[in-house]
Structures are given as C-alpha cells and as structure tokens.
Amino acid sequence: MIHPGELTLLERVLIAERLAWVGAATTFGLRAVVLGDTVLADTGPAGARQGLAVVNRYRGGLARYAAEAAQLLVLNEDQASLVELAPGQVEAVPSGAGFPVGRVPAELLESGRPVEALGLRARWALAMAAELGGAAHAVVELTSTHLRERVQFGRPLAHFQALRHRIANLAVDAEATRWIAREAAYSGQERPMWLAASYAAAVGAALSPDAVQLWAPAASCTSSASAT
Amino acid sequence: MTFDNVRVPASALLGEENQGWQVIKRALAHERIGGPRYQRALVVARRLERIARERGWWERDGVRTRYVAAEAACQAARLLVYQAIDARKKDLPDDLVVSLARVAIVRSERLVADLAMELLGEEMTMDFTPTPRQTELVAQVDHAVDETGGLDRARLRLQARPRHRTRARACRGDPPW
Numbered sequence: 001m002i003h004p005g006e007l008t009l010l011e012r013v014l015i016a017e018r019l020a021w022v023g024a025a026t027t028f029g030l031r032a033v034v035l036g037d038t039v040l041a042d043t044g045p046a047g048a049r050q051g052l053a054v055v056n057r058y059r060g061g062l063a064r065y066a067a068e069a070a071q072l073l074v075l076n077e078d079q080a081s082l083v084e085l086a087p088g089q090v091e092a093v094p095s096g097a098g099f100p101v102g103r104v105p106a107e108l109l110e111s112g113r114p115v116e117a118l119g120l121r122a123r124w125a126l127a128m129a130a131e132l133g134g135a136a137h138a139v140v141e142l143t144s145t146h147l148r149e150r151v152q153f154g155r156p157l158a159h160f161q162a163l164r165h166r167i168a169n170l171a172v173d174a175e176a177t178r179w180i181a182r183e184a185a186y187s188g189q190e191r192p193m194w195l196a197a198s199y200a201a202a203v204g205a206a207l208s209p210d211a212v213q214l215w216a217p218a219a220s221c222t223s224s225a226s227a228t
Numbered sequence: 229m230t231f232d233n234v235r236v237p238a239s240a241l242l243g244e245e246n247q248g249w250q251v252i253k254r255a256l257a258h259e260r261i262g263g264p265r266y267q268r269a270l271v272v273a274r275r276l277e278r279i280a281r282e283r284g285w286w287e288r289d290g291v292r293t294r295y296v297a298a299e300a301a302c303q304a305a306r307l308l309v310y311q312a313i314d315a316r317k318k319d320l321p322d323d324l325v326v327s328l329a330r331v332a333i334v335r336s337e338r339l340v341a342d343l344a345m346e347l348l349g350e351e352m353t354m355d356f357t358p359t360p361r362q363t364e365l366v367a368q369v370d371h372a373v374d375e376t377g378g379l380d381r382a383r384l385r386l387q388a389r390p391r392h393r394t395r396a397r398a399c400r401g402d403p404p405w
Contacts, residue, residue: 171324172331175311176304183307192303199300 009123012036013130013185017178020134025099027052027065033127033185034073034120053090053102054124060109066102067092073120074109080120083112122190125197129181132200136174139211143167146215157214166210173203261312261329266305269340273298276340276347285347294346298339305332 007015016029031052051069055061057076066072067090072083090102144167147158157163177200184192243251277295280286308329315322345352358366 168327168331172304172308172328172335175325175328176308176332179307179311180300180304183303195296195300195303198296199304202297202300 007032007036008185009033009036009126009188010182010185013126013181016127016130017134017137017181020131021138023135023138027069029131030054030124030127033130034123036123053085053104055104055109057109060104060106062093062101063090063104064099064101066090066104068100068102072104072108072112073115073124074112075117075121075124078117080115080117081112082115083108119190122193126181126184126193129177129184129193129196129200132204133174133178133181136170136177136203136207139207140167140171140174143170143211143214163214166214170207170210170214173207177203261309261326261333264306264309265333266302266309266336269305269337270299270302273302273340273343276343280347291347294339294343298336298343301332301336301339305329305336308332 012029012032016033019026019029028050031050034054035052050071051065052071052073053063053066053069054073054075055063055066057074057079063072066085069085069090072085072090074081074083085108089108090104093101093103095101144158147163147167148156150157158167177196180192180199181196184196242248273295277286280291280295285291308325309332312322312325312329315325
C-alpha cells in the first residue's frame with residue numbers, strides 16, 4: 001500500500017494526475033496532495049472509508065464526493081478543521097459532472113477538530129490543477145483517437161485543418177497544465193501552486209466546450225436549437 | 229534558396245545524399261523555439277504589473293486576472309520549451325513537443341500584448357509623424373541619391389530614417405475600460 005506521507009509533494013501530484021487521467025472516481029489523489037503526511041496517518045486501517053471532501057468555510061454548499069466521504073476538510077482563511085462524517089450526514093445531489101456531489105449543511109462547517117492550516121488551501125488548488133491536467137490529457141487522447149477514426153465526407157475528421165487546429169490547442173492546454181502543476185509541486189511554493197491552479201481553471205473552462213464540439217458538433221447544434 | 233554549379237566536398241555532406249530536406253526539417257525544428265520569447269513576454273508582463281501598481285489599477289476588477297493569465301501562459305510556454313529541449317537531448321521524437329511549445333509561445337506573447345493594449349491603450353500607439361529634423365535628413369538623403377544615381381533609394385532612406393519614438397503621453401489615471 002502506498003502511504004502518501006512517505007512521498008514527496010511532486011510524487012503525490014503525479015498520483016493525483018494519473019488517477020484523473022484514468023478516470024478513477026476517487027479522492028485518493030486529492031487526499032494525498034492536500035493532507036499528505038499531516039493527517040493521513042489518522043485515517044484508520046486499510047479498507048476503511050477514506051474519502052475526503054474539501055469546502056470553503058465562507059462558501060459552503062456543494063462539494064465533490066461530500067456525500068460519500070469519510071472526512072470533510074473545512075478551510076477558513078488561515079484556519080482549517082477536519083470533520084468526521086457519518087454515512088448519510090451529507091445529502092447527495094444529482095451530478096452530471098462526472099463525479100458525485102454532496103450538499104454540505106451549514107452546521108457541519110462549524111464542527112470538527114482544528115488542523116494545521118498552513119499551505120492547505122494552496123495544496124487544494126494544486127490538487128485540482130493536477131486533476132485537471134490528468135483529465136485534460138485523457139480528453140486529448142480520446143478526442144485524438146475519435147478524430148482519426150471517425151470518417152466524414154469520405155475522410156477521417158483528423159484530415160480537416162479546422163479540427164486539427166482545435167485539437168492542437170487542446171493538446172497545448174493539457175500538456176502545459178500537467179507540467180505547470182508538476183513544477184509547482186516540485187517547488188513547494190504557494191505562488192506557483194496558485195499560478196498552476198489559475199492556468200488549470202482557465203483550461204478546464206475552455207476545454208469542455210471545445211471537446212464536446214469535436215466529438216459531436218451536429219448533435220450539439222441540434223440540442224441547442226431544440227432548447228431554444 | 230537554390231545553388232547551381234556548386235561543388236561540395238563529400239566531407240561536408242550532412243547525413244545521406246538526397247536526404248537534405250530531412251536534415252533541414254530537423255535543424256529548423258528548434259529554430260522555431262530557439263529564442264526565449266516567452267521570457268521576453270514575461271519581462272514585459274512584469275513591467276505592466278509595475279505600471280498597474282504605480283497607477284493604482286492593480287486592485288481593479290480584471291487587472292490581476294489578466295496579468296495572472298499572461299504570466300501563467302509564459303510559464304507554460306517555458307515548460308513546454310524545456311520539454312522540447314529535453315526530448316532533443318534524449319534523442320526522442322520531438323516534432324510534437326516542438327509544435328506544442330511553439331503554439332504556447334505565441335499564445336503567451338499574445339496574452340501579454342493584449343494586456344498591454346488594454347492597460348495602456350493609446351500610449352501603445354507609435355507616432356509616425358517625422359520631426360522637422362527627420363524630414364530634413366530624409367530630404368538630404370534623397371538629394372544625395374539623385375546626384376549619385378544608381379543606388380537603391382529605398383534602402384538608403386531606410387538606413388537614414390531615424391528611429392520612431394513612442395510619444396510619452398500624459399497619464400490619464402484610468403485604464404481604458
């Protein structure tokens with residue numbers, strides 16, 4: 001069993017990135033990057049529920065994996081607390097985002113035991129950058145294959161220059177996101193982590209609509225037309 | 229560019245005969261990312277940050293976001309260029325990584341240029357109106373060319389023309405948005 005406490009931050013980021021790349025529905029990567037060697041030793045024996053959800057104290061509300069997680073990390077400026085979650089304590093809400101989402105009740109944000117907050121928020125941002133980098137890489141791989149295999153107008157989609165430009169831009173996004181997150185992890189400094197998160201967030205916002213159009217432009221147009 | 233009737237010793241041959249295009253492609257691949265333009269863009273971006281702070285624009289909505297996007301793009305381009313250099317060093321296929329780096333460099337420059345235009349607006353525009361002294365210099369060159377004849381007038385004019393200067397305009401205190 002890998003114990004993230006024995007790994008460097010860069011190695012933990014690579015785990016998070018890889019898990020997102022293969023599409024694993026787990027918070028192991030998030031837990032490894034955010035909590036690392038500070039709290040993980042307290043998570044109990046192997047096989048116990050180890051899911052982690054992270055939420056901003058001032059924002060609350062929806063959080064990834066919150067309905068399934070064993071712990072909830074609440075970040076509040078320069079303070080943080082870790083809440084032990086019982087099954088059913090957080091309501092699951094329908095999610096079309098590819099991962100489960102739970103609605104965190106306000107009273108949970110005030111509970112939990114204090115944990116060392118130094119660097120937690122930046123590492124949370126870094127974990128998301130790593131996951132976005134891995135997911136973006138998977139999107140580029142799958143979309144490239146689709147463009148090579150899907151034949152329209154007598155030739156593969158990949159032969160159309162307009163689509164090649166778009167997939168090239170996605171490839172730049174994905175590759176740069178992975179490396180900017182890796183370098184931030186290697187540096188261990190907060191500013192590069194925030195920079196990586198900023199870059200990854202912009203990539204995430206731009207990548208999805210592009211990828212959807214590359215996969216099914218006709219279907220996309222039809223659904224838009226019917227919606228209006 | 230082609231050469232006719234040129235004898236090249238066999239010892240000067242790069243690679244195999246009739247494989248010149250392959251050699252050129254490989255040699256030029258890194259020319260596309262040879263200049264660290266992302267670093268120049270980053271220097272400009274940091275200068276823009278200083279200007280925004282000095283003029284009290286830094287905390288305004290959107291300025292920091294634009295700056296961070298520009299700096300992140302520069303750093304991304306740098307990392308992709310490192311990737312390309314690493315691939316070459318390890319003798320790995322580098323066509324793809326060079327292309328990615330190239331796109332990232334252009335993107336970073338564009339973002340920084342957009343930031344500069346949005347922050348500085350008309351201050352960025354160049355004043356191409358020649359000063360009286362410049363006009364006089366050009367006239368003298370024209371006269372000299374007419375007298376000597378046979379010279380490339382355009383080339384001389386180009387060499388004689390003083391550099392255009394960016395006109396420093398009064399700070400208006402507000403960004404253009």
